[in-house]
Amino acid sequence: MRHTLSILVENKSGVLSRVAGLFSGRGFNIESLSVAETIDPMVSHMTIVTRGNDQILEQITKQLNKLINIIKVVDFINGDFVDREIALVKVSVNDSNRSELLSIIDIFRGKVVDISLDSYVIEITGDEDKIKAIITLLKPMGIKEVTRTGTVAMSRGSKTKN
Amino acid sequence: MRLKGAQILLETLVREKTEVVFGYPGGAVIDIYHELPNYPSLKHVLVRHEQGAVHAADGYARASGKVGVCLVTSGPGATNTVTGIATACMDSIPLVVFTGQVPTMLIGNDSFQEADIVGITRPCTKHNYLVKDVEELAQTVKEAFYIAETGRPGPVLVDLPKDVMNAFCEYRYPSVVKLRSYNPTIKGHTGQIKRIMAEILKAEKPVLYAGGGVISSNGSKELISLARKLSIPVTTTLMGLGAFPEDDDDLSLGMLGMHGAYRANMAATNCDLLIAVGARFDDRVTGKIDEFAALAKIIHIDIDPTSISKNVQVDIPIVGDVKATLKHMLEVFEKEDRKEDWGEVRKDWLQQINEWKNTYPLEYVQKDVIKPQFIVEKFSEATKGEAIITTEVGQNQMWTAQYFKFIKPRTFLTSGGLGTMGYGLPAAIGAQIAFPGRVVIDIAGDGSIQMNIQELATAVQYKLPIKIAILNNGYLGMVRQWQELFYQKRYSNTVMDIVPDFVKLAEAYGILGLRATEPKEVVSVIEKALSTPGPVIMDFVVEPEEGVYPMVPAGAPINKMLLV
Ligand SMILES: Cc1cc2nc3c(=O)[nH]c(=O)nc-3n(C[C@H](O)[C@H](O)[C@H](O)COP(=O)(O)OP(=O)(O)OC[C@H]3O[C@@H](n4cnc5c(N)ncnc54)[C@H](O)[C@@H]3O)c2cc1C
Ligand SMILES: Cc1ncc(C[n+]2csc(CCOP(=O)(O)OP(=O)(O)O)c2C)c(N)n1
Ligand SMILES: [Mg+2]
Numbered sequence: 001m002r003h004t005l006s007i008l009v010e011n012k013s014g015v016l017s018r019v020a021g022l023f024s025g026r027g028f029n030i031e032s033l034s035v036a037e038t039i040d041p042m043v044s045h046m047t048i049v050t051r052g053n054d055q056i057l058e059q060i061t062k063q064l065n066k067l068i069n070i071i072k073v074v075d076f077i078n079g080d081f082v083d084r085e086i087a088l089v090k091v092s093v094n095d096s097n098r099s100e101l102l103s104i105i106d107i108f109r110g111k112v113v114d115i116s117l118d119s120y121v122i123e124i125t126g127d128e129d130k131i132k133a134i135i136t137l138l139k140p141m142g143i144k145e146v147t148r149t150g151t152v153a154m155s156r157g158s159k160t161k162n
Numbered sequence: 163m164r165l166k167g168a169q170i171l172l173e174t175l176v177r178e179k180t181e182v183v184f185g186y187p188g189g190a191v192i193d194i195y196h197e198l199p200n201y202p203s204l205k206h207v208l209v210r211h212e213q214g215a216v217h218a219a220d221g222y223a224r225a226s227g228k229v230g231v232c233l234v235t236s237g238p239g240a241t242n243t244v245t246g247i248a249t250a251c252m253d254s255i256p257l258v259v260f261t262g263q264v265p266t267m268l269i270g271n272d273s274f275q276e277a278d279i280v281g282i283t284r285p286c287t288k289h290n291y292l293v294k295d296v297e298e299l300a301q302t303v304k305e306a307f308y309i310a311e312t313g314r315p316g317p318v319l320v321d322l323p324k325d326v327m328n329a330f331c332e333y334r335y336p337s338v339v340k341l342r343s344y345n346p347t348i349k350g351h352t353g354q355i356k357r358i359m360a361e362i363l364k365a366e367k368p369v370l371y372a373g374g375g376v377i378s379s380n381g382s383k384e385l386i387s388l389a390r391k392l393s394i395p396v397t398t399t400l401m402g403l404g405a406f407p408e409d410d411d412d413l414s415l416g417m418l419g420m421h422g423a424y425r426a427n428m429a430a431t432n433c434d435l436l437i438a439v440g441a442r443f444d445d446r447v448t449g450k451i452d453e454f455a456a457l458a459k460i461i462h463i464d465i466d467p468t469s470i471s472k473n474v475q476v477d478i479p480i481v482g483d484v485k486a487t488l489k490h491m492l493e494v495f496e497k498e499d500r501k502e503d504w505g506e507v508r509k510d511w512l513q514q515i516n517e518w519k520n521t522y523p524l525e526y527v528q529k530d531v532i533k534p535q536f537i538v539e540k541f542s543e544a545t546k547g548e549a550i551i552t553t554e555v556g557q558n559q560m561w562t563a564q565y566f567k568f569i570k571p572r573t574f575l576t577s578g579g580l581g582t583m584g585y586g587l588p589a590a591i592g593a594q595i596a597f598p599g600r601v602v603i604d605i606a607g608d609g610s611i612q613m614n615i616q617e618l619a620t621a622v623q624y625k626l627p628i629k630i631a632i633l634n635n636g637y638l639g640m641v642r643q644w645q646e647l648f649y650q651k652r653y654s655n656t657v658m659d660i661v662p663d664f665v666k667l668a669e670a671y672g673i674l675g676l677r678a679t680e681p682k683e684v685v686s687v688i689e690k691a692l693s694t695p696g697p698v699i700m701d702f703v704v705e706p707e708e709g710v711y712p713m714v715p716a717g718a719p720i721n722k723m724l725l726v
Contacts, residue, residue: 010343013292018284025285055471062468068289068309071343 002031003057004083004153007046007064008071011037015069019046022067028052028060032085032150043071047083047152076153083153087131088113089122092142101141108134119144127151167296167327168197171260174303176203177335180231182222182595183207184215188235190262190275193327207595207624210616212239214588216246217614220255221589224575225550226596227380229256229311236262237275240321241282245582247317248286252579253401254378256315258306265325266294280321288316296329301336308339313346314466315378346465350482350490358437358461358478359494365435365459367511368394371418374401374578375440375464381485382406382571385439388488389413391495393504395515397426399441400578404568409547412512416524419447420714421560424522424723425515427714430455431721432514438462440484443473444579453719463487522712522725524564532681534558534633534704537688538565541603541631544688549601550593552576554586554610556640558633560710562605584613587630591617594626601629601692608634609658618671621697629691631700632664635708643709647724664701677701 009015016035023030031049038045050060057075064073076083093101105112105122108130114121124134128151135146165173171194175183182205187195198206209215212234219230230250234243240261250257264273280292289309291302299322306318362368376385376398382405389396389406390413396406397415408414418426430436436458441447448454451473462469462476463484470479480487505512526535538561541549547569553559553576568574575593577585586604594602604611611632621628642656668675674694678687684702691698712723 014280014284017281021284055475059468059472066466066468068341068344 034150185233190236212242217588218592221592373441384488
């Protein structure tokens with residue numbers, strides 16, 4: 001099963017290696033990872049997407065909690081959180097595909113953030129399915145490059161992690 | 163008070179009640195060494211190899227229950243500590259290891275004697291630090307000790323760049339540590355404790371499975387009273403030996419697992435309630451995991467949540483300190499005691515265990531060639547449970563676990579989790595430093611003893627009367643035994659027939675060397691060694707192809723033992 005972990009960590013050097021090392025050293029896998037500071041500059045927030053059965057997830061969560069610099073780990077279970085990622089997609093553009101391209105971008109509420117003679121850079125935000133969907137549609141038009149952030153996630157409602 | 167980094171470090175060590183530092187100097191720590199003579203309460207033990215420093219600090223910690231402290235230089239000094247640190251980490255031993263580092267400006271430049279020791283030891287420490295600013299030094303040292311000795315203990319490494327050791331700042335000893343993200347649970351959940359007491363009172367065939375956590379929490383007394391009040395037999399892991407007195411003939415089952423006693427493995431397999439106390443269901447203990455204690459409900463008391471349900475699914479977990487939890491259990495029991503005669507209640511179960519014990523007791527036959535088991539038994543008889551025993555790794559270690567009767571906690575120091583050959587001699591040095599007046603014996607193999615033999619000079623220098631008993635079988639015996647049993651007796655590279663003459667080697671170090679080649683010499687060699695004031699090496703020429711039995715083949719359930 002796929003799990004999205006939301007992790008608060010102390011903003012100290014080496015924390016990312018501790019987390020990444022824990023996953024590789026114990027044979028857990030990371031599908032995506034993103035990190036950035038929170039409003040408290042002493043604290044960072046990581047979102048990790050991983051896979052495993054209940055027992056593996058229990059170990060991952062416990063092992064993460066055991067790391068000294070980790071403040072809190074929440075395993076989001078389906079439904080009670082929102083998750084987003086951003087993709088930047090560079091596509092070839094020419095007279096024959098321009099209007100179709102623009103309409104796809106429009107449908108997905110994307111943005112063209114850079115234009116050159118023969119290419120657009122498109123910014124698209126959404127959950128993983130949405131990103132996958134637009135990539136599938138853009139592929140036939142000639143994708144030159146894709147970069148994606150990892151997933152970031154947050155619980156719904158007024159609950160907070162700290 | 164304005165102090166230099168090196169002084170802050172040493173001052174803080176003194177305030178943390180450090181008595182001994184095991185170390186080895188070098189350029190990156192020369193400033194610390196320069197200040198050291200100004201702190202006469204810090205005894206420094208100069209080892210002969212940094213691995214020896216860490217094992218010695220580890221032996222000191224296991225024997226005394228205090229944090230072991232090391233100080234080594236950057237680069238090779240630091241990398242030499244890695245095996246020692248990993249050994250301590252696997253066995254949850256509290257250490258603080260200080261490594262020198264190149265000046266902060268030069269970090270990352272492939273500078274002379276630079277090694278990223280924080281990166282290298284990240285997976286084998288409980289936590290580690292690089293101190294970049296002298297202002298953080300005192301707090302970091304304080305935290306390092308706190309993390310090393312609280313919760314599940316473990317080694318902590320603190321990397322000290324040379325410029326930080328020379329920088330000045332105002333010194334204030336941080337009297338408290340508060341870590342936002344580290345808060346071990348000591349007190350077990352009351353509801354769970356009541357639940358487990360109810361299970362224990364209900365069980366017909368309970369077994370206590372006691373591990374290293376009983377020793378690290380100093381919970382042996384509580385374990386003994388729980389076992390005796392409720393007549394529950396106790397088996398210990400290799401790491402738990404000494405937590406329950408093995409001279410308690412009714413309740414002590416001895417060690418379980420791959421080389422466990424027949425009765426212990428049978429009891430674990432057939433019990434209806436397994437109470438794991440500070441033990442981590444290691445694969446050497448469980449054998450085939452689905453068949454381990456398959457008929458039993460499992461209770462698990464452990465301070466580290468990751469130990470629980472890691473290998474075996476547990477029915478009732480309790481996260482907490484062993485000593486505190488057992489105490490609490492005893493209180494609940496006293497309140498709810500139905501005044502039953504528990505000896506009577508458990509009669510059938512204890513009788514069954516006794517039958518197992520009599521069917522296949524631990525045994526060997528002593529003929530004309532010395533049997534290693536015989537030597538271990540004679541040491542056990544000669545020292546009556548008072549000595550501190552260390553071992554190397556291999557058959558020597560297993561025979562010691564099986565045939566030495568451990569009565570008290572912290573008297574058996576061995577590398578269980580990592581299985582580090584070369585552990586025993588430096589660990590004996592550390593234990594002897596902790597307890598100058600006690601008998602300390604390293605029961606060694608002819609292979610392992612050569613891995614840190616250089617530490618003999620340390621023993622001589624500090625007049626440490628450690629006794630080294632080499633069970634000299636001419637083989638890397640444990641590996642040879644596997645080759646014998648599972649690799650068609652192809653003894654590829656396990657013959658160790660070229661070894662130094664250990665008696666002459668002793669003499670080269672200016673200490674007494676003794677040799678026994680016949681069974682009748684064993685006791686007199688032991689007596690002579692124990693009555694000699696200084697260090698002694700005993701070379702026991704033993705049966706070359708003796709095996710360690712019982713043995714559970716890898717992957718088999720633990721009740722399927724090879725018995726001879
Ligand atoms: C050649 C060889 C053969 C071996 N054969 C065997 C064998 O036959 N049988 C055997 O038993 N071992 C054997 N071992 C050792 C084995 O590898 C493990 O080291 C050992 O079984 C682990 O012991 P343990 O479960 O007591 O755990 P330890 O490693 O001692 O771990 C202690 C546990 O207690 C917990 N703990 C620590 N402090 C506290 C506290 N204050 N309160 C609560 N919990 C705490 C920890 O979180 C941890 O889970 C062998 C080793 C070698 C090298
Ligand atoms: C550092 C290290 N290297 C290799 C091993 C693998 N190993 C385990 S036991 C053993 C043999 C030890 O030989 P010896 O010290 O003579 O002990 P014996 O088994 O003969 O009593 C070896 C090589 C180990 N445990 N540690
Ligand atoms: Mg040998």
